[in-house]
Amino acid sequence: MKFSPALQSLIDALRVLPGVGPKSAQRMSLHLLERDRDGAATLAHALEDAVQRIGHCRRCRNFTELELCELCIDGKRDAATVCVVETPGDVLAIEHSGSFRGLYFVLMGHLSPIDGIGPADIGLDLFQERVVEDGIAEVILATNPTVEGEATAYYLTEMLLPLGVSVSRIAHGVPLGGELEFVDGSTLAHALTGRRPVNPL
Amino acid sequence: MKFSPALQSLIDALRVLPGVGPKSAQRMSLHLLERDRDGAATLAHALEDAVQRIGHCRRCRNFTELELCELCIDGKRDAATVCVVETPGDVLAIEHSGSFRGLYFVLMGHLSPIDGIGPADIGLDLFQERVVEDGIAEVILATNPTVEGEATAYYLTEMLLPLGVSVSRIAHGVPLGGELEFVDGSTLAHALTGRRPVNPL
Numbered sequence: 001m002k003f004s005p006a007l008q009s010l011i012d013a014l015r016v017l018p019g020v021g022p023k024s025a026q027r028m029s030l031h032l033l034e035r036d037r038d039g040a041a042t043l044a045h046a047l048e049d050a051v052q053r054i055g056h057c058r059r060c061r062n063f064t065e066l067e068l069c070e071l072c073i074d075g076k077r078d079a080a081t082v083c084v085v086e087t088p089g090d091v092l093a094i095e096h097s098g099s100f101r102g103l104y105f106v107l108m109g110h111l112s113p114i115d116g117i118g119p120a121d122i123g124l125d126l127f128q129e130r131v132v133e134d135g136i137a138e139v140i141l142a143t144n145p146t147v148e149g150e151a152t153a154y155y156l157t158e159m160l161l162p163l164g165v166s167v168s169r170i171a172h173g174v175p176l177g178g179e180l181e182f183v184d185g186s187t188l189a190h191a192l193t194g195r196r197p198v199n200p201l
Numbered sequence: 202m203k204f205s206p207a208l209q210s211l212i213d214a215l216r217v218l219p220g221v222g223p224k225s226a227q228r229m230s231l232h233l234l235e236r237d238r239d240g241a242a243t244l245a246h247a248l249e250d251a252v253q254r255i256g257h258c259r260r261c262r263n264f265t266e267l268e269l270c271e272l273c274i275d276g277k278r279d280a281a282t283v284c285v286v287e288t289p290g291d292v293l294a295i296e297h298s299g300s301f302r303g304l305y306f307v308l309m310g311h312l313s314p315i316d317g318i319g320p321a322d323i324g325l326d327l328f329q330e331r332v333v334e335d336g337i338a339e340v341i342l343a344t345n346p347t348v349e350g351e352a353t354a355y356y357l358t359e360m361l362l363p364l365g366v367s368v369s370r371i372a373h374g375v376p377l378g379g380e381l382e383f384v385d386g387s388t389l390a391h392a393l394t395g396r397r398p399v400n401p402l
Contacts, residue, residue, distance in 0.1 A: 003264065004265045004266055004271070006254050006255050007289075009250065009251070010247045010248060012247075013243050013247035014244065014247075016237050016244055017215075017233075018228060018232045027219060027290075028218045030290060031218075032251075032252075033251065033252075033255055034310075036217050039214075039217030040251070040252050041248070041249065043217055044245045044249040044252070045214075046210045046213075047211060047214070047242070047245035047248070048242065049210065049211075050210070050233075051238050051241050051242050053207050054208055054234055063204065063205055065207050066205075087235075088208075089228075182224075
Protein backbone atom coordinates (compact mmCIF):
# COMPACT_ATOMS: atom_id res chain seq x y z
CA MET A 1 0.00 0.00 0.00
CA LYS A 2 1.14 3.48 -0.84
CA PHE A 3 -0.23 6.98 -0.35
CA SER A 4 -2.76 8.27 -2.91
CA PRO A 5 -1.15 8.92 -6.35
CA ALA A 6 -1.00 12.74 -6.12
CA LEU A 7 0.48 12.54 -2.61
CA GLN A 8 3.03 9.91 -3.64
CA SER A 9 4.03 12.07 -6.66
CA LEU A 10 4.61 15.01 -4.33
CA ILE A 11 6.76 12.88 -1.99
CA ASP A 12 8.81 11.62 -4.94
CA ALA A 13 9.14 15.13 -6.42
CA LEU A 14 10.47 16.57 -3.13
CA ARG A 15 13.43 14.15 -3.39
CA VAL A 16 15.01 16.48 -6.00
CA LEU A 17 15.95 18.79 -3.12
CA PRO A 18 19.49 18.13 -1.85
CA GLY A 19 19.55 16.43 1.58
CA VAL A 20 15.90 15.32 1.45
CA GLY A 21 15.37 11.55 1.81
CA PRO A 22 12.13 9.52 1.67
CA LYS A 23 11.18 10.12 5.33
CA SER A 24 11.84 13.88 5.16
CA ALA A 25 9.90 14.12 1.89
CA GLN A 26 6.93 12.35 3.52
CA ARG A 27 7.07 14.62 6.55
CA MET A 28 7.27 17.74 4.34
CA SER A 29 4.34 16.62 2.16
CA LEU A 30 2.05 15.85 5.09
CA HIS A 31 3.04 19.12 6.79
CA LEU A 32 2.21 21.17 3.68
CA LEU A 33 -1.12 19.42 3.05
CA GLU A 34 -2.22 19.51 6.69
CA ARG A 35 -0.99 22.91 7.74
CA ASP A 36 0.30 25.11 4.93
CA ARG A 37 -1.51 24.72 1.60
CA ASP A 38 -1.05 28.43 0.86
CA GLY A 39 2.69 28.07 1.41
CA ALA A 40 2.75 25.05 -0.91
CA ALA A 41 0.94 27.01 -3.64
CA THR A 42 3.36 29.92 -3.20
CA LEU A 43 6.32 27.53 -3.43
CA ALA A 44 4.90 25.97 -6.63
CA HIS A 45 4.54 29.42 -8.17
CA ALA A 46 8.04 30.53 -7.07
CA LEU A 47 9.58 27.38 -8.55
CA GLU A 48 7.82 27.80 -11.89
CA ASP A 49 8.66 31.48 -12.01
CA ALA A 50 12.32 30.87 -11.18
CA VAL A 51 12.72 28.09 -13.75
CA GLN A 52 11.08 30.15 -16.48
CA ARG A 53 12.59 33.56 -15.84
CA ILE A 54 16.03 33.11 -14.30
CA GLY A 55 18.86 32.88 -16.80
CA HIS A 56 22.51 33.89 -16.80
CA CYS A 57 23.85 37.44 -17.07
CA ARG A 58 25.38 37.88 -20.54
CA ARG A 59 28.50 39.45 -19.05
CA CYS A 60 29.20 37.77 -15.69
CA ARG A 61 27.10 34.56 -15.95
CA ASN A 62 25.45 35.16 -12.56
CA PHE A 63 21.75 34.24 -12.18
CA THR A 64 19.43 37.07 -13.22
CA GLU A 65 16.04 37.71 -14.82
CA LEU A 66 17.57 40.52 -16.93
CA GLU A 67 19.98 40.35 -19.84
CA LEU A 68 22.67 42.01 -17.72
CA CYS A 69 22.55 41.58 -13.93
CA GLU A 70 22.14 44.43 -11.44
CA LEU A 71 25.85 44.52 -10.61
CA CYS A 72 26.97 44.62 -14.26
CA ILE A 73 24.70 47.60 -15.09
CA ASP A 74 25.72 49.52 -11.94
CA GLY A 75 27.83 52.43 -13.25
CA LYS A 76 29.44 52.97 -9.82
CA ARG A 77 31.35 49.69 -9.88
CA ASP A 78 34.99 49.56 -10.99
CA ALA A 79 34.67 47.78 -14.36
CA ALA A 80 38.45 47.33 -14.71
CA THR A 81 38.67 44.89 -11.77
CA VAL A 82 36.98 41.52 -11.99
CA CYS A 83 36.67 38.90 -9.25
CA VAL A 84 36.25 35.30 -10.47
CA VAL A 85 34.13 33.07 -8.21
CA GLU A 86 32.58 29.61 -8.50
CA THR A 87 28.94 30.22 -7.52
CA PRO A 88 26.29 32.98 -7.11
CA GLY A 89 26.47 32.32 -3.36
CA ASP A 90 30.13 33.38 -3.44
CA VAL A 91 29.17 36.72 -5.05
CA LEU A 92 26.72 37.35 -2.23
CA ALA A 93 29.30 36.44 0.43
CA ILE A 94 31.89 38.87 -1.04
CA GLU A 95 29.26 41.62 -1.41
CA HIS A 96 28.33 41.15 2.26
CA SER A 97 31.98 41.61 3.26
CA GLY A 98 31.73 45.13 1.74
CA SER A 99 35.37 45.14 0.62
CA PHE A 100 35.09 44.85 -3.15
CA ARG A 101 33.80 47.44 -5.63
CA GLY A 102 34.65 45.74 -8.94
CA LEU A 103 32.64 43.34 -11.08
CA TYR A 104 32.41 39.56 -11.04
CA PHE A 105 32.68 36.56 -13.26
CA VAL A 106 30.76 33.51 -12.03
CA LEU A 107 32.10 30.17 -13.27
CA MET A 108 29.01 28.19 -12.08
CA GLY A 109 31.38 25.40 -11.09
CA HIS A 110 35.06 24.59 -11.47
CA LEU A 111 37.31 22.62 -13.80
CA SER A 112 36.77 18.92 -13.18
CA PRO A 113 38.08 16.65 -15.97
CA ILE A 114 36.72 13.55 -14.15
CA ASP A 115 33.16 14.91 -14.49
CA GLY A 116 33.85 16.09 -18.05
CA ILE A 117 33.79 19.78 -17.07
CA GLY A 118 36.31 21.63 -19.24
CA PRO A 119 37.17 25.34 -19.72
CA ALA A 120 34.26 26.01 -22.11
CA ASP A 121 31.72 24.56 -19.61
CA ILE A 122 32.68 27.16 -17.01
CA GLY A 123 32.65 29.98 -19.62
CA LEU A 124 36.40 30.62 -19.83
CA ASP A 125 36.22 31.32 -23.60
CA LEU A 126 33.65 34.07 -22.90
CA PHE A 127 35.78 35.40 -20.07
CA GLN A 128 38.92 35.61 -22.24
CA GLU A 129 36.98 37.63 -24.85
CA ARG A 130 35.60 39.90 -22.14
CA VAL A 131 39.05 40.56 -20.62
CA VAL A 132 40.37 41.70 -24.02
CA GLU A 133 37.29 43.64 -25.19
CA ASP A 134 36.49 45.41 -21.90
CA GLY A 135 40.12 46.26 -21.18
CA ILE A 136 40.17 44.60 -17.76
CA ALA A 137 43.25 45.57 -15.76
CA GLU A 138 43.11 43.21 -12.78
CA VAL A 139 41.59 39.81 -12.17
CA ILE A 140 41.19 38.52 -8.61
CA LEU A 141 40.89 34.74 -8.42
CA ALA A 142 38.47 33.81 -5.61
CA THR A 143 37.75 30.18 -6.43
CA ASN A 144 37.45 27.87 -3.43
CA PRO A 145 40.71 26.67 -1.80
CA THR A 146 39.95 23.06 -2.79
CA VAL A 147 41.83 20.87 -5.28
CA GLU A 148 39.45 21.75 -8.14
CA GLY A 149 39.32 25.44 -7.18
CA GLU A 150 43.13 25.67 -7.09
CA ALA A 151 43.39 23.88 -10.45
CA THR A 152 40.85 26.32 -11.92
CA ALA A 153 42.84 29.29 -10.53
CA TYR A 154 46.04 27.84 -12.01
CA TYR A 155 44.38 27.42 -15.43
CA LEU A 156 43.03 31.01 -15.30
CA THR A 157 46.49 32.35 -14.39
CA GLU A 158 48.02 30.57 -17.40
CA MET A 159 45.28 32.00 -19.61
CA LEU A 160 45.37 35.60 -18.31
CA LEU A 161 49.07 36.43 -17.83
CA PRO A 162 49.87 36.37 -21.59
CA LEU A 163 47.09 38.98 -22.05
CA GLY A 164 49.03 41.44 -19.89
CA VAL A 165 46.46 41.43 -17.07
CA SER A 166 47.46 41.70 -13.43
CA VAL A 167 46.32 38.47 -11.76
CA SER A 168 46.00 37.90 -8.02
CA ARG A 169 44.67 35.16 -5.74
CA ILE A 170 42.74 36.00 -2.53
CA ALA A 171 44.83 35.28 0.56
CA HIS A 172 44.33 31.96 2.26
CA GLY A 173 42.73 33.36 5.34
CA VAL A 174 39.88 31.21 4.10
CA PRO A 175 40.27 27.80 5.79
CA LEU A 176 41.56 25.13 3.39
CA GLY A 177 38.96 22.61 2.24
CA GLY A 178 36.16 25.02 3.20
CA GLU A 179 33.42 26.58 1.11
CA LEU A 180 33.75 30.28 0.31
CA GLU A 181 30.09 31.14 0.75
CA PHE A 182 30.02 30.01 4.40
CA VAL A 183 32.97 32.16 5.55
CA ASP A 184 32.22 35.25 7.68
CA GLY A 185 32.54 38.74 6.16
CA SER A 186 35.63 39.94 8.05
CA THR A 187 37.68 36.84 7.15
CA LEU A 188 36.69 37.45 3.53
CA ALA A 189 37.65 41.14 3.79
CA HIS A 190 41.04 40.03 5.16
CA ALA A 191 41.49 37.56 2.34
CA LEU A 192 40.67 40.22 -0.28
CA THR A 193 43.04 42.82 1.21
CA GLY A 194 45.90 40.32 1.62
CA ARG A 195 45.81 39.16 -2.01
CA ARG A 196 49.26 38.66 -3.62
CA PRO A 197 50.34 38.86 -7.28
CA VAL A 198 50.82 35.56 -9.12
CA ASN A 199 54.31 35.20 -10.60
CA PRO A 200 54.69 33.80 -14.11
CA LEU A 201 55.80 30.15 -13.91
CA MET B 202 22.76 43.25 -1.84
CA LYS B 203 20.46 40.31 -2.36
CA PHE B 204 19.93 37.72 -5.05
CA SER B 205 17.75 38.65 -8.07
CA PRO B 206 14.05 39.00 -7.11
CA ALA B 207 12.84 35.69 -8.58
CA LEU B 208 15.71 33.81 -6.92
CA GLN B 209 15.11 35.53 -3.58
CA SER B 210 11.37 34.66 -3.82
CA LEU B 211 12.26 31.02 -4.39
CA ILE B 212 14.64 31.01 -1.38
CA ASP B 213 11.92 32.59 0.80
CA ALA B 214 9.25 30.19 -0.49
CA LEU B 215 11.35 27.11 0.33
CA ARG B 216 11.28 28.16 4.00
CA VAL B 217 7.72 26.77 4.26
CA LEU B 218 9.27 23.28 4.33
CA PRO B 219 9.78 22.01 7.90
CA GLY B 220 13.46 21.94 8.90
CA VAL B 221 14.62 24.23 6.08
CA GLY B 222 16.46 27.39 7.24
CA PRO B 223 17.86 30.29 5.17
CA LYS B 224 21.17 28.56 4.29
CA SER B 225 19.49 25.29 3.29
CA ALA B 226 16.93 27.19 1.21
CA GLN B 227 19.74 29.02 -0.60
CA ARG B 228 21.63 25.77 -1.23
CA MET B 229 18.45 24.08 -2.52
CA SER B 230 17.60 27.01 -4.85
CA LEU B 231 21.07 27.21 -6.39
CA HIS B 232 21.18 23.41 -6.76
CA LEU B 233 17.83 23.35 -8.59
CA LEU B 234 18.72 26.26 -10.92
CA GLU B 235 22.22 25.03 -11.70
CA ARG B 236 21.65 21.31 -11.95
CA ASP B 237 18.00 20.23 -11.92
CA ARG B 238 15.59 22.62 -13.61
CA ASP B 239 13.47 19.71 -14.85
CA GLY B 240 13.20 18.43 -11.28
CA ALA B 241 12.18 21.90 -10.10
CA ALA B 242 9.45 22.09 -12.77
CA THR B 243 8.21 18.61 -11.79
CA LEU B 244 8.14 19.64 -8.14
CA ALA B 245 6.17 22.80 -8.97
CA HIS B 246 3.63 20.73 -10.88
CA ALA B 247 3.38 18.08 -8.12
CA LEU B 248 2.80 20.77 -5.48
CA GLU B 249 0.07 22.48 -7.51
CA ASP B 250 -1.57 19.19 -8.33
CA ALA B 251 -1.48 18.02 -4.70
CA VAL B 252 -2.89 21.27 -3.33
CA GLN B 253 -5.69 21.33 -5.90
CA ARG B 254 -6.70 17.68 -5.95
CA ILE B 255 -5.98 16.15 -2.55
CA GLY B 256 -8.83 16.39 -0.07
CA HIS B 257 -10.06 14.25 2.77
CA CYS B 258 -11.90 10.92 2.46
CA ARG B 259 -15.53 11.47 3.39
CA ARG B 260 -15.52 8.40 5.66
CA CYS B 261 -12.04 8.13 7.23
CA ARG B 262 -10.62 11.66 6.69
CA ASN B 263 -7.38 10.30 5.18
CA PHE B 264 -5.82 12.24 2.27
CA THR B 265 -7.23 11.17 -1.10
CA GLU B 266 -8.09 12.55 -4.54
CA LEU B 267 -11.37 10.56 -4.49
CA GLU B 268 -14.51 11.08 -2.47
CA LEU B 269 -13.85 7.84 -0.60
CA CYS B 270 -10.24 6.62 -0.27
CA GLU B 271 -8.95 3.34 -1.69
CA LEU B 272 -9.11 1.57 1.68
CA CYS B 273 -12.69 2.64 2.40
CA ILE B 274 -13.98 1.35 -0.97
CA ASP B 275 -12.05 -1.94 -0.66
CA GLY B 276 -14.81 -4.58 -0.10
CA LYS B 277 -12.31 -7.07 1.35
CA ARG B 278 -11.62 -5.02 4.48
CA ASP B 279 -13.46 -5.73 7.75
CA ALA B 280 -15.77 -2.70 7.98
CA ALA B 281 -16.84 -3.54 11.56
CA THR B 282 -13.35 -2.86 12.99
CA VAL B 283 -11.91 0.65 12.89
CA CYS B 284 -8.44 1.75 13.92
CA VAL B 285 -8.12 5.40 15.01
CA VAL B 286 -4.78 7.07 14.19
CA GLU B 287 -3.42 10.60 14.26
CA THR B 288 -1.88 11.00 10.77
CA PRO B 289 -1.88 9.48 7.25
CA GLY B 290 1.69 8.35 7.92
CA ASP B 291 0.36 6.18 10.77
CA VAL B 292 -2.08 4.45 8.37
CA LEU B 293 0.83 3.61 6.08
CA ALA B 294 2.94 2.29 8.98
CA ILE B 295 0.13 -0.02 10.17
CA GLU B 296 -0.58 -1.20 6.61
CA HIS B 297 3.11 -2.06 6.23
CA SER B 298 2.98 -4.18 9.40
CA GLY B 299 0.40 -6.36 7.56
CA SER B 300 -1.48 -7.20 10.76
CA PHE B 301 -4.69 -5.24 10.38
CA ARG B 302 -7.58 -5.86 7.94
CA GLY B 303 -10.14 -3.34 9.19
CA LEU B 304 -10.71 0.29 8.28
CA TYR B 305 -9.26 3.51 9.68
CA PHE B 306 -10.25 6.85 11.06
CA VAL B 307 -7.57 9.54 10.71
CA LEU B 308 -7.81 12.38 13.26
CA MET B 309 -5.27 14.60 11.40
CA GLY B 310 -3.93 15.64 14.78
CA HIS B 311 -4.85 15.15 18.43
CA LEU B 312 -6.78 16.98 21.12
CA SER B 313 -4.74 19.96 22.26
CA PRO B 314 -6.73 22.57 24.23
CA ILE B 315 -3.65 24.85 24.44
CA ASP B 316 -3.60 25.16 20.63
CA GLY B 317 -7.40 25.46 20.53
CA ILE B 318 -7.84 21.99 18.95
CA GLY B 319 -11.06 20.47 20.29
CA PRO B 320 -13.06 17.31 19.46
CA ALA B 321 -14.76 18.84 16.38
CA ASP B 322 -11.39 19.87 14.87
CA ILE B 323 -10.21 16.25 14.81
CA GLY B 324 -13.56 15.04 13.41
CA LEU B 325 -14.88 13.25 16.50
CA ASP B 326 -18.48 14.35 15.78
CA LEU B 327 -18.24 12.70 12.34
CA PHE B 328 -16.70 9.62 13.89
CA GLN B 329 -19.46 9.26 16.48
CA GLU B 330 -22.08 9.37 13.68
CA ARG B 331 -20.14 6.82 11.66
CA VAL B 332 -19.84 4.40 14.59
CA VAL B 333 -23.61 4.43 15.07
CA GLU B 334 -24.65 4.43 11.38
CA ASP B 335 -22.14 1.84 10.11
CA GLY B 336 -22.67 -0.50 13.07
CA ILE B 337 -19.00 -0.59 14.06
CA ALA B 338 -18.29 -3.36 16.57
CA GLU B 339 -14.72 -2.62 17.62
CA VAL B 340 -12.56 0.48 17.76
CA ILE B 341 -8.79 0.18 18.20
CA LEU B 342 -7.17 3.34 19.55
CA ALA B 343 -3.73 3.77 17.96
CA THR B 344 -2.99 7.39 18.81
CA ASN B 345 0.64 8.15 19.73
CA PRO B 346 1.77 7.27 23.29
CA THR B 347 2.35 10.94 24.07
CA VAL B 348 0.46 13.15 26.54
CA GLU B 349 -1.86 14.50 23.81
CA GLY B 350 -2.30 11.07 22.20
CA GLU B 351 -3.22 9.49 25.54
CA ALA B 352 -5.66 12.31 26.30
CA THR B 353 -7.27 11.82 22.89
CA ALA B 354 -7.55 8.06 23.49
CA TYR B 355 -9.14 8.74 26.90
CA TYR B 356 -11.67 11.15 25.34
CA LEU B 357 -12.52 8.61 22.62
CA THR B 358 -13.02 5.87 25.23
CA GLU B 359 -15.45 8.07 27.16
CA MET B 360 -17.32 8.82 23.93
CA LEU B 361 -17.47 5.26 22.57
CA LEU B 362 -18.20 3.03 25.56
CA PRO B 363 -21.77 4.40 26.06
CA LEU B 364 -22.47 3.44 22.41
CA GLY B 365 -21.89 -0.24 23.25
CA VAL B 366 -18.73 -0.51 21.14
CA SER B 367 -15.77 -2.65 22.17
CA VAL B 368 -12.82 -0.27 22.63
CA SER B 369 -9.17 -1.29 22.85
CA ARG B 370 -5.81 0.47 22.95
CA ILE B 371 -2.78 -0.89 21.08
CA ALA B 372 -0.22 -2.41 23.48
CA HIS B 373 2.61 -0.20 24.59
CA GLY B 374 5.26 -2.10 22.75
CA VAL B 375 5.57 1.26 21.02
CA PRO B 376 8.29 3.20 22.88
CA LEU B 377 6.83 5.97 25.07
CA GLY B 378 7.28 9.51 23.74
CA GLY B 379 7.95 8.13 20.24
CA GLU B 380 6.12 8.71 16.98
CA LEU B 381 3.97 5.87 15.66
CA GLU B 382 4.92 6.26 12.02
CA PHE B 383 8.62 5.67 12.66
CA VAL B 384 8.19 2.33 14.49
CA ASP B 385 9.17 -0.87 12.61
CA GLY B 386 6.47 -3.22 11.34
CA SER B 387 7.02 -6.12 13.72
CA THR B 388 6.82 -3.92 16.82
CA LEU B 389 3.59 -2.51 15.42
CA ALA B 390 2.26 -6.03 14.72
CA HIS B 391 3.09 -6.94 18.34
CA ALA B 392 1.32 -3.84 19.62
CA LEU B 393 -1.79 -4.64 17.57
CA THR B 394 -1.95 -8.28 18.70
CA GLY B 395 -1.36 -7.41 22.37
CA ARG B 396 -4.18 -4.86 22.53
CA ARG B 397 -6.27 -4.97 25.71
CA PRO B 398 -9.91 -3.94 26.35
CA VAL B 399 -10.47 -0.61 28.05
CA ASN B 400 -12.49 -0.94 31.26
CA PRO B 401 -15.26 1.53 31.99
CA LEU B 402 -14.05 4.03 34.59
